Amino acid sequence: MSTATEPPSRRSRADRARQVADVLRQQTLAGAFAGTLPPEHQLAAEFDVSRNTVRAALALLKDEGLIDRAPRVGTQVSGRKFDHGIDTLLGLKETLREHGEVRNEVRAALHLVPPPAVARRLELDRGEPAVYIERLRYLGDLPLSLDLTYLVPDLGEELLRRDLAGNDVFALIEEVSGRPLGSAELAIESVNADAHTAAALQAPEGAALLLLERLTTLDDGRPVDLEYVRMRGDRITMRGNLFRTNQPWELT
Amino acid sequence: MSTATEPPSRRSRADRARQVADVLRQQTLAGAFAGTLPPEHQLAAEFDVSRNTVRAALALLKDEGLIDRAPRVGTQVSGRKFDHGIDTLLGLKETLREHGEVRNEVRAALHLVPPPAVARRLELDRGEPAVYIERLRYLGDLPLSLDLTYLVPDLGEELLRRDLAGNDVFALIEEVSGRPLGSAELAIESVNADAHTAAALQAPEGAALLLLERLTTLDDGRPVDLEYVRMRGDRITMRGNLFRTNQPWELT
Structure with missing residues (x-):
């Protein structure tokens, strides 16, 4: 992250989650993940957001039927498009x-x-x-x-x-x-x-x-x-x- | 209506309503109706279905936000696409x-x-x-x-x-x-x-x-x-x- 025309802090978590979800959706559809998405902390680093924002992004993709989440198993690609x-x-x-x-x-x-x-x-x-x-x-x-x-x-x-x-x-x-x-x-x-x-x-x-x-x-x-x-x-x-x-x- | 490979009676009202709704949707989007759809009895005749089927079709288009229905006023085109x-x-x-x-x-x-x-x-x-x-x-x-x-x-x-x-x-x-x-x-x-x-x-x-x-x-x-x-x-x-x-x- 870096300089911003308006402070990033003014952007809500939901806005940032949508932003993360859109890129993850495209990666998932393109087959970038072999069945399992990277762990939350890695996604948080890649997208330069908090783990809570990553979780909110994954929740959006889960609602779309694209992924499944379970304790210990992690985040799995569930839906083929x-x-x-x-x-x-x-x-x-x-x-x-x-x-x-x-x-x-x-x-x-x-x-x-x-x-x-x-x-x-x-x-x-x-x-x-x-x-x-x-x-x-x-x-x-x-x-x-x-x-x-x-x-x-x-x-x-x-x-x-x-x-x-x-x-x-x-x-x-x-x-x-x-x-x-x-x-x-x-x-x-x-x-x-x-x-x-x-x-x-x-x-x-x-x-x-x-x-x-x-x-x-x-x-x-x-x-x-x-x-x-x-x-x-x-x-x-x-x-x-x-x-x-x-x-x-x-x-x- | 006419000869049928399988009897039309085996088709449910919901199936026939969807069939009517799809054609009405296209007509509505194409501007075929000047703000108001034809009355139910006329649609029933054009589509060779019952008035109940017409009502079910119009309910589908209302749910899509394309039309409004009100007593006496009839069926109005409400949503511009x-x-x-x-x-x-x-x-x-x-x-x-x-x-x-x-x-x-x-x-x-x-x-x-x-x-x-x-x-x-x-x-x-x-x-x-x-x-x-x-x-x-x-x-x-x-x-x-x-x-x-x-x-x-x-x-x-x-x-x-x-x-x-x-x-x-x-x-x-x-x-x-x-x-x-x-x-x-x-x-x-x-x-x-x-x-x-x-x-x-x-x-x-x-x-x-x-x-x-x-x-x-x-x-x-x-x-x-x-x-x-x-x-x-x-x-x-x-x-x-x-x-x-x-x-x-x-x-x-």
């Missing part, structure tokens, strides 16, 4: 290939006349049917996301005959359409899990979720797939690169 | 220019020896000082985000002399370095607000937040700015486009 890219358009199974098998519990797979707002986004005529698929997606035994999917009727009809439990919808769309996906419009929100969603995802009610809305088009620009995806915030990190200019996109 | 891009690297003030003035309450602006994990990411020598800035960022009177910022010493030193309350750190970095920013590594997580953060952001304890970790480099590739940003989930949506291939990035 997985990276999901925001640079490229990949399904969950493709994304987590190296971590294990993604399987889908198909909760619904049916025809419906979509509400007008969905029909417009999929460029369907009013009253034209669509296919609706709802899946709870697991990595091994861990529920990661609950996905609500509206598909255009021609492709959706074909998808209903495929193995929805074992494949990404993206892969199946490319298979049945014979075309690659093009791009997607993505919105990412953070919402608290309602009781029913929390139960499905085996998370506490109110748990912070990543809520994605994603409209995906084929490479010919046709919108085919509108999804609402709820991911457990304690298990998924969205990760990618941003550029200051639009240059990369202007080149496409 | 603002889009923050994940396509390009922009500061909050630049992003929200058309919505109003972003002002920053500077909670800390000081020199410190950063913890080793921060020093490594900013490519500083161990023991080399950095500048730490903490800001609570408002759009008008609405607190939107709490930002913790570590800056390399040469640029950080200059920034401490600038108007941190009225400018984006990004703009100030470009001003004092004389170079444009290049790119940033971004991680987006969803976390529940701890009590202290919730108080600062004037949000309920446990409220879902977007937590961004962002390491920004100048156009010469030098990392200069490591930030931890907590945004109110009920006020910010991250939005952008994804492409199926890496092609756009390979061209840069």
